[in-house]
Amino acid sequence: GQRSTALISSGKLVKKKDVAGLGIRDLRLVNVSLLAKWRWKLLSHDYEVWKEVIVAKYGSDVIGKRNIGVVDVPRTAS
Numbered sequence: 001g002q003r004s005t006a007l008i009s010s011g012k013l014v015k016k017k018d019v020a021g022l023g024i025r026d027l028r029l030v031n032v033s034l035l036a037k038w039r040w041k042l043l044s045h046d047y048e049v050w051k052e053v054i055v056a057k058y059g060s061d062v063i064g065k066r067n068i069g070v071v072d073v074p075r076t077a078s
Contacts, residue, residue, distance in 0.1 A: 014026045042062075
């Protein structure tokens with residue numbers, strides 16, 4: 001008589017509704033795309049107020065022109 005949680009595969013979660021899915025966006029892909037967008041903005045825009053705030057809080061290392069695949073980002077970077 002105990003109730004159990006119904007489990008569903010993540011593949012079915014992210015499928016569109018018209019192909020028998022639930023239509024939920026893949027949050028990992030959304031997160032990666034948003035992080036890439038902010039990285040591009042940090043590297044391409046000069047002299048923006050919001051960029052100065054980021055540098056003041058986290059230091060200039062967070063904006064350094066690094067390779068995306070390299071894992072030498074400072075621990076203070078969020």
